[in-house]
Amino acid sequence: MTNPIYHIDSIASFENRINKLGKTWTNIYILVDENTKKHCYPLLLDANPFLEVANLLVLDAGEDYKTLEICDSLWSSLIDTGADRKSLIINLGGGVITDMGGFVASTFKRGIDFIHIPTTLLGQVDAAFGGKTGVNLEYSKNQVGTFAHPLFTFIDSQFLRTLPERELLSGLGEVVKYGLIADKSLFELLKDKENLIQNLDSIIATSIKIKEGYVLNDFKESGDRKKLNFGHSVGHAIESCYMGEVLHGEAISAGMICESYLSFTEKLISQEDLNQVIEMVFSFFSKIELEEKMMEPLINELKADKKNENGVMNFTLINGIGESSINHFLGEEKVKESLMFYLNL
Numbered sequence: 001m002t003n004p005i006y007h008i009d010s011i012a013s014f015e016n017r018i019n020k021l022g023k024t025w026t027n028i029y030i031l032v033d034e035n036t037k038k039h040c041y042p043l044l045l046d047a048n049p050f051l052e053v054a055n056l057l058v059l060d061a062g063e064d065y066k067t068l069e070i071c072d073s074l075w076s077s078l079i080d081t082g083a084d085r086k087s088l089i090i091n092l093g094g095g096v097i098t099d100m101g102g103f104v105a106s107t108f109k110r111g112i113d114f115i116h117i118p119t120t121l122l123g124q125v126d127a128a129f130g131g132k133t134g135v136n137l138e139y140s141k142n143q144v145g146t147f148a149h150p151l152f153t154f155i156d157s158q159f160l161r162t163l164p165e166r167e168l169l170s171g172l173g174e175v176v177k178y179g180l181i182a183d184k185s186l187f188e189l190l191k192d193k194e195n196l197i198q199n200l201d202s203i204i205a206t207s208i209k210i211k212e213g214y215v216l217n218d219f220k221e222s223g224d225r226k227k228l229n230f231g232h233s234v235g236h237a238i239e240s241c242y243m244g245e246v247l248h249g250e251a252i253s254a255g256m257i258c259e260s261y262l263s264f265t266e267k268l269i270s271q272e273d274l275n276q277v278i279e280m281v282f283s284f285f286s287k288i289e290l291e292e293k294m295m296e297p298l299i300n301e302l303k304a305d306k307k308n309e310n311g312v313m314n315f316t317l318i319n320g321i322g323e324s325s326i327n328h329f330l331g332e333e334k335v336k337e338s339l340m341f342y343l344n345l
């Protein structure tokens, strides 16, 4: 597997990046959802008129549509329009589009070329880089997928101008995670709310650099790449149990509080560190009102997490602000306690 490639640049240089690959394709497809068709596709076309001949594939927006049924309809559209093994799919959208478009491309005729142009902050700092693709099954997230890299991921923060604020904040949840697991100065930078937008380009570049470090050293996630899962064990459980109600970044931010609490009870961080995490999370997000009756479904989700080994829950925890460690195996009671801690905040 080759190393992942990304370019942070103006979308005007996209054609040049494509040309540098020295490849030709029989068909080019652009996958969008209804929102990125409206807000991002015109920007892409204006700067890259050569894409006017590309076939546009338009999906409904949202996590609800990240399903095998939609993939099925995409595979059929590809076949109906004569796609072959030398076709290219450009995924223009948030994490749903890049996850699903990457999955469709990496499985169609055993894998065709694809490029990601993420248009959400979450996509730019995380989902569109690192080679994970996938879709949800009825009750559980990202259960079917592949490891496959796009030819490259192209990042232009200009696309974020039309992103709703709640979506922008959701992406910042992932940035908080990078700060917590690996970069104290990034965490500190996020405290400067007044200059957040001005600092966005450097925040994106730092975030992706951190992720790149983990992906390059551990593509298949057998070692340190697991650090990127901080907040995600509890976060994914919340996301699955409250599907359609909470955004990914919101769920993992609640997860980061729970997992920081576990770091505290495991004596890895101080009370002061824990307080800093709570303060940071609540500076961006309101509290998710978890109900006590959801404890059991949440724990069941946590037990089903594909990161677990032999049914034991496996967590990445923090050892301070900007430091983390993997493979902390914790029992159900402790995990429940962390959820109750969040619930009672």
Ligand SMILES: NC(=O)c1ccc[n+]([C@@H]2O[C@H](COP(=O)([O-])OP(=O)(O)OC[C@H]3O[C@@H](n4cnc5c(N)ncnc54)[C@H](O)[C@@H]3O)[C@@H](O)[C@H]2O)c1
Residues within 6 Å of the ligand: 033, 034, 035, 036, 039, 040, 061, 062, 063, 066, 093, 094, 095, 096, 097, 099, 119, 120, 121, 122, 123, 126, 127, 128, 129, 130, 131, 132, 133, 141, 142, 159, 160, 161, 162, 163, 164, 167, 170, 248
């Ligand atoms: N593969 C990975 O490593 C990875 C990592 C993190 C998250 N993910 C996945 O990413 C998904 C979440 O991604 P997301 O938050 O980007 O969600 P999303 O793709 O649903 O986008 C969020 C919303 O913003 C809209 N939108 C996108 N770009 C826009 C723009 N520029 N202007 C206006 N509206 C715009 C979309 O239409 C959608 O309504 C989840 O499915 C999650 O599992 C994957």
Ligand SMILES: [Zn+2]
Residues within 6 Å of the ligand: 126, 174, 232, 248, 252
């Ligand atoms: Zn995430």
